[in-house]
Amino acid sequence: xxxxxxxxxxxxxxxxxxxxxxxxxxxxxxxxxxxxxxxxxxxxxxxxxxxxxxxxxxxxxxxxxxxxxxxxxxxxxxxxxxxxxxxxxxxxxxxxxxxxxxxxxxxxxxxxxxxxxxxxxxxxxxxxxxxxxxxxxxxxxxxx
Amino acid sequence: xxxxxxxxxxxxxxxxxxxxxxxxxxxxxxxxxxxxxxxxxxxxxxxxxxxxxxxxxxxxxxxxxxxxxxxxxxxxxxxxxxxxxxxxxxxxxxxxxxxxxxxxxxxxxxxxxxxxxxxxxxxxxxxxxxxxxxxxxxxxxxxxxxxxxxxxxxxxxxxxxxxxxxxxxxxxxxxxxxxxxxxxxxxxxxxxxxxxxx
Numbered sequence: 646x647x648x649x650x651x652x653x654x655x656x657x658x659x660x661x662x663x664x665x666x667x668x669x670x671x672x673x674x675x676x677x678x679x680x681x682x683x684x685x686x687x688x689x690x691x692x693x694x695x696x697x698x699x700x701x702x703x704x705x706x707x708x709x710x711x712x713x714x715x716x717x718x719x720x721x722x723x724x725x726x727x728x729x730x731x732x733x734x735x736x737x738x739x740x741x742x743x744x745x746x747x748x749x750x751x752x753x754x755x756x757x758x759x760x761x762x763x764x765x766x767x768x769x770x771x772x773x774x775x776x777x778x779x780x781x782x783x784x785x786x787x788x789x
Numbered sequence: 790x791x792x793x794x795x796x797x798x799x800x801x802x803x804x805x806x807x808x809x810x811x812x813x814x815x816x817x818x819x820x821x822x823x824x825x826x827x828x829x830x831x832x833x834x835x836x837x838x839x840x841x842x843x844x845x846x847x848x849x850x851x852x853x854x855x856x857x858x859x860x861x862x863x864x865x866x867x868x869x870x871x872x873x874x875x876x877x878x879x880x881x882x883x884x885x886x887x888x889x890x891x892x893x894x895x896x897x898x899x900x901x902x903x904x905x906x907x908x909x910x911x912x913x914x915x916x917x918x919x920x921x922x923x924x925x926x927x928x929x930x931x932x933x934x935x936x937x938x939x940x941x942x943x944x945x946x947x948x949x950x951x952x953x954x955x956x957x958x959x960x961x962x963x964x965x966x967x968x969x970x971x972x973x974x975x976x977x978x979x980x981x982x983x984x985x986x987x
Contacts, residue, residue, distance in 0.1 A: 651973075651977060652977070654973070655970055655973045655974045655977060656970075657970075658966050658967075658969055658970030658973065659966075659967060659970035659971065659974065661963075661966050661970075662963050662964065662965070662966030662967030662968075662969075662970050663963070663967060664963070665959060665960070665962055665963025665964075665966060665967075666960060666963035666964060666967060667963075668959070668963075669956050669959030669960040669962075669963055670960055670963075672956040672959070673953075673956040673957060673959075673960050676949075676952045676953040676955075676956045677953060679949050679952065679953070680949050680950065680952075680953040697945050699945070702945050702946075704792070705792065706791075706792035706793070706795045706796045707796075707799070708796060708799060708800065710799075710800075711799045711836065714834065714835070714836060715834055715945070736796075736800045738792065738796040740792065
């Protein structure tokens with residue numbers, strides 16, 4: 646390798662390395678904040694997860710079968726909400742279903758599924774207060 | 790591509806995951822780490838049995854790595870014919886022999902972007918298969934069970950882990966380029982100083 650090519654290789658390596666470090670470094674900081682915010686407090690090994698309730702986690706690669714398993718509801722409820730037959734659609738993703746049955750309205754299947762799941766969920770109980778509620782009756786002062 | 794692969798995993802389970810990591814280990818540009826983390830989350834949801842899935846994925850990825858090592862091994866003769874008398878080739882080979890184990894280990898899970906080139910170089914150089922498979926197995930165990938375990942731990946929030954680890958991997962690759970570039974620059978400067986002041 647000629648010295649000029651060698652110099653070019655070294656400069657290219659350093660430049661690419663710097664570009665990667667800056668690009669992924671910035672993304673890393675944001676990803677770390679997000680990661681830290683979602684970190685589980687303790688490690689547990691349950692046999693299976695409790696039913697998911699957060700519909701913002703629904704993606705268009707998911708299938709009706711997967712959603713019915715994750716959100717623990719009958720698949721027919723989702724097929725009915727979409728107004729499509731279960732037969733032949735078991736392995737299709739929401740994106741594929743959208744393309745097949747609602748080609749004129751992109752994203753409608755995800756929205757319909759979210760609405761159906763939300764409608765099936767029991768109403769949320771009022772949030773428990775963060776601090777202990779003081780007793781209604783006054784505690785008598787401690788007398789020596 | 791990623792969405793398609795995820796749909797296939799939830800439809801067909803561990804065999805598809807095995808096929809994906811196998812083909813990925815042979816050089817196909819699949820998002821292997823994301824898939825492994827997602828598979829961990831699917832195991833927690835009860836979609837995939839975690840032990841069987843982990844073992845199938847481990848076997849498949851090690852098989853894929855071995856095959857890409859084999860590709861390098863069988864290309865060795867052709868490469869040697871061209872570079873046999875090259876001093877630089879001998880230097881590169883001895884460097885890989887010295888650092889090869891660590892290269893194989895770290896590229897299995899941290900700097901996955903250069904895993905396939907490392908497999909090919911390992912096969913092409915005089916790096917023994919037995920040593921390769923040992924480091925490969927340890928590294929892939931961390932990838933499958935460690936990263937998959939994080940997916941399991943985070944459950945439906947697995948995308949957060951995948952995003953985080955993807956950036957860690959990119960950052961590690963950037964640091965590697967930077968360190969190698971600086972080392973080469975120092976060596977090159979020393980050599981040019983020796984030439985001017987012998």
